[in-house]
Amino acid sequence: MDLLNTPAALRIQCRQWRKQGHSIALVPTMGFLHAGHMSLIDEARKRADKLVVSVFVNPTQFGPNEDLDRYPRDLPRDLKLAEEHGADAVFAPEPGAMYEPDHATWVEVPELAKGLCGASRPIHFRGVCTVVLKLLNLVQPDVAVFGQKDWQQLAILKRMARDLNLDAELVGMPIFREADGLAMSSRNVYLTGDERARVPAIRQGLLLMQQRVKDGETDAEQLGLMFRRHIADTLPDARIDYAAFVHPESMAPVARVDKATLLAVAVFIGKVRLIDNILLEG
Template sequence: MDLLNTPAALRSQCRQWRAQGKSIALVPTMGFLHDGHMSLIDHARGRADRLVVSVFVNPTQFGPNEDLDRYPRDLPRDLALAQAHGADAVFAPEPGAMYQPDHSTWVEVPELAKGLCGASRPIHFRGVCTVVLKLLNLVQPDVAVFGQKDWQQLAILRRMARDLDLDAELVGMPIFREADGLAMSSRNVYLTAEERAKVPAIRQGLLLVRQTLAAGEKDAARLGEIFCEHLAANLPESRPDYVSFVDPESISPVAHISEATLLAVAVCIGKVRLIDNILLEV
């Protein structure tokens, strides 16, 4: 497995593979890999001849008061895991290698970024789109694999790929969860032991909404109240950032559940902001 640190080295390696007729898969990550990442890497490994995993804590998707400096990092462990799961190359650049001091070009999909995480993190998806487009441009992969925990992110990236006629197939993989239902996230390490014991209530609340919908309640506002009531009873120290029912592709709000609808939530507890979602089928 090769460790590549510069865009030029990554581009050169991928050009060599393509010249040899090899297909390429890409899994973009911010590192501190967990089993959810491994599920993405394992899927990508089966989709192409060569596999690139990027490990880059992208500074442009963090706001001024967010956790860029303390975001968990462990590159040696990430390299070992990526190699064990079949990566042919890991791209782990420094921020200065990805952004020139006078960097001034950004990629945005503003219509899909207005709500959900975009409402409280206004520059987040601009940074995500820009860095992912840079990675896609460098690697020119046949397929790129993302997790569905960040559903809004995947919808935005797919719209970007469609609008800009990008050639890569963007694949979304199901949320990978702990045994008690908590969606895996690198930020879960921020949770205290007491918080960690209670946060499965988020997933339980999503399932409660699904059950209530199946019983006949289709008003999104009432279903949102039910989720918040559940959270208040079972995770009272938490604060919902948003509880939103949206169209899975356009991320536009849904008031009455009459077809497949995404329930996406962000919940703040202690120093952590956790996101999760569930696709509601009628």
């Protein structure tokens, strides 16, 4: 497995593979890899001859008061895991290699980014789109694999790929969960022992809403109130950033769950912001 640190080295390696007739898969990550990342890497490994995993804590998707400096990092462990799961190359650049000091070009999908995480993190998806497009340009992959925990992010990236006529297929994989239902995230390490024991209530609330829809409740406002009551009862010290019922592709709010609807939530527990979602079949 090769460790590549510069965009030029990544471009040269991928160009060589393509000249040899190889297909290429890409898994973009911010590192501190966990079993959820491994599920993406394993899927990507099946889909192409060569596999690139990027490990880059992208500074442009963090707001001024967010956790860029303390975001967990462990590159030696990431390299070991990536190699064990079949990566042919890991791209781990420094921020200065990806962004010139006078960088001035950004990519946005503003209509899909104005709600949910975009409402409280206004520059987040601009940074995500820009860095993912840079990676896609460098690698020119046949397929890129992402997790569905960040459903809004994947919807935005798919729209970007469609609107800009990108050649890569963007694939979303189901949320990988702990045994108690908590969605895996690198930020879970921030949770205290007590917080970690209680946060599965978020997933339980999503499943409760799924059952309410199966029982016949379709009013999104009423379902939202039920979810908020559940969180108030089970996580009284938590703060809900949002609990929204939206169209799974356009991210537009819906009033009734009478067809496929995404329930996406973000909940603060202590200093940790956890996101999760469930696709409800109306």
